[in-house]
Amino acid sequence: MRLDLDPRTIAQARALAAKVGDPIVEMAKKHTTVAVERATLRLxxxxxADPDGTPWVNHLVDxxxxxxxxxxxxxxxxxxxLAAHDNDLSRLAEEAAAGQVTFHLPEGAEAELAAKHAREAVGVGIARLDASRVERERMIAEIGDAPRKPWIYLIVAxxxxxxxxxxxxxxxxxxADIIAVIRSTGQSLLDYVPEGATREGFAGTYATQENFRLMRAALDETSRELGRYVRLTNYASGLCMPEIAALAGMERLDMMLNDSMYGILFRDINPVRTFVDQRLSRQIHARAGIIINTGEDNYLTTADAVEAAHTVTTSQLLNEYFAKEAGLEDWQLGLGHAFEINPDVPDSFRLELAHALLAKTIFPDAPLKWMxxxxxxxxxxxxxxxxxxxxxxxGAMTDQGILLVGMMTEAVVTPWISDRDLALQNVRYVMDAAGRLGEDFHPAPDGFIANRAREVLGESIDLLGKIIDEPNGLLDAIADGTFGLMKRPADAGKGLEGVAVKSEAYYNPASTILEGEE
Known part of the structure; x- marks a missing residue:
């Protein structure tokens, strides 16, 4: 089921999103961050980490x-x-942390040799991303996949x-088809990735490489038991976005929360830092075959879901542009939207259908994430x-791809297993009873639902035009509170000190390999 929207209008919206997004991409290409460089070393x-828990990648980059x-x-x-001291990376990091090594920028033949060895070492990590992707595809072919869409997404933490x-x-x-291990509150503001298996966390569990490995191994065991591949999700956001993307890719996670503006708006992370980190993280996701989930649903927790509906569509278009520029394909775009209209609003369900169908019509090949x-x-x-x-x-009527299970105890308590079971019963009943209703349900071409969708798309096009007219484009729009009512200027926010403008001598083997330059 799709809405009968003018393809030229949709094409216009995409063209405007590209015009808004292109300066951001160019800015990202001209900068690096501490997290980008740490991700390279992780690959x-x-x-x-040292005995105090500070990762060696942090010591070495610092x-x-x-x-x-x-x-x-x-x-x-x-x-x-490494060549001068005849060391391996771990030993070099330890000596650097102890102040026993002085670094300098090589030139000429020395630089060429260093680049060659760096490329070989990082290439091993890229090969691990490739191997994880192949293993996922092998397991799905061997074990089987979820028997139907939408995939049922459940949070555990x-x-x-x-x-x-x-x-x-x-x-x-x-x-549940997808298990999301929500991150411990505040981890997005840590400028390092904790090490090892963790047993303490507030309202979530720390995202670490070992935690990824443990959960993936457990779900592989359960996948074989059930005869269907169970997907695993975590969060590649915050101040360590590209590092967590690399760790997730190597440990075969299947989905990652990765939004272009969430960290800026809701965690007050510097916009430049976020866009630079996001680009490498999405290049890693593209290579590893990971589906991203974007965070447009969060806008509707702070702004009115009817009045701000067009900002969701605008953000989806921008997220699509940034994702595809980084190499992600349509099947990897879990663009977000949500069922957040006040139920006391007249025709609230019809409005929800209009917004959901608008997203599905604009992005027909994307596995949309319905919140x-x-x-x-x-x-x-x-x-x-x-x-x-x-x-x-x-979700059933509008053919959403990823359906997050709603909890009746939302805003009351952290859900018990019994709460999750009741919630899953709700999903199963609706999907069994009405999962193919979209085959029979066709909104009137000039009815309430279709006209509302056209209205929201038109407002999104108007907003994109206004952003283009801003002196600094999207950065000014973010600073003005356009999205989620949060005002975040480009020269402020957490992590700005970790950003640097690239020199002419800049070299990063991860970027060059992922962009196909070598």
Missing amino acids: AGLAG AVRADVGLEHGVALPVWQA TGDIYEDIPQAQAAAREG PPTRHMTGDIFKGYLLDGFFNLA
């Missing part, structure tokens, strides 16, 4: 930056030092990875269960 195999600056990248100074695992396996046995009601969940669990049922019905 080259550097792991572990040491290089102190000696020669960040603007050249860390690859050339690091691999020159206790803070303790060893408690998360049995809960995730139980959720999969009850019908359940949260803002208007009052604590009345019976009303909440009804709202979740209507949300599931809208």
Whole structure:
């Protein structure tokens, strides 16, 4: 089921999004960040942390930056030092942390040799991304995939990875197709990735390489038991976006939360830092075959879901542009939207259908991520269960690709396993009873739903035009509070000190390999 929208209007919206997004991409190409350089070292195999928990990648990048600056990248100074000291990366990082190494930027033949060795080392990490992608495809072919769409997406996160695992396996046995391990509150603001398996976290579990490995292994076991591949999701956002993307790719995660503006708007992370980090993280996702989930649903938790509907469409168009520029394909674009209209608004369900169908019509080949009601969940669990049922019905009718399970205890308590089971029963009933309703349901071409969709698309086109007219384009729009009512200027926010303008001598083997330049 699709809306009868003018293809020329949709093409106009995409062209305007490209015009808004292109200066941001050019800006990202001209900068690097500490997280980009740390991600490069992680792809080259550097792991572990000192006794205080500070990762060796942080120590090594900080040491290089102190000696020669960040603007050249860390690859050339690091691999020159490796040759000079006859070291491996781990030992070099330890010596750098102890102040026993001085770095310099090599030139000429010395630089060429350092670049060659850096490229070889990072190439091993890229090959690991490739191998994880092949293994995922092999397992799906061997075991089987989820039997139907939408995929049912369920959040599990206790803070303790060893408690998360049995809960995730139980959720999969009850019908979940995707397990999302929500991150511990505040991790997005840490400028390092914690090390090892973690057993403490607030409202979530830390995203670490070992936690990724443990959960993936557990879900592989359950996938074989159930005869269908169970997908795993985590968060590549915040101040360590490209690093977490690299770790997730190597450990075969299947989806990652990765939005172009979420960290800016809702975590006050510097816009330039975010856009630079996002570009490399999405290039890694593209190579690893990971589906991204974007965060447009969050706008509707702070802004009115009817009045701000066009900002969701605008952000989806921008997320699509940035994603495709980084190499992601349509099947990897889990663009976000949500069932967040106040249920007291007349025709609220018809409006929800209009917004959901608009997204599906503009992005027909994307596995859209449909988010359940949260803002208007009052604590009345019976009303909440009804709202979740209507949300599931809208998802079934409009052919959403990824359906996050709504909890009737939203805004009351952290859900128990029994709450998740009841929520999954709700989903199963609606999908079994009405999962093919879209074959029979066709909105009138000039009816309420179609006209509302055209109205929202028109408002999105108008907004994109206004952003283009801003002196600094999207950066000014973000600073003015256009999205989610959050005002975030480009010269402020967390992580700005970790950004550097690239020099003419800049070299990063991860970027050159992922962009197909070598």
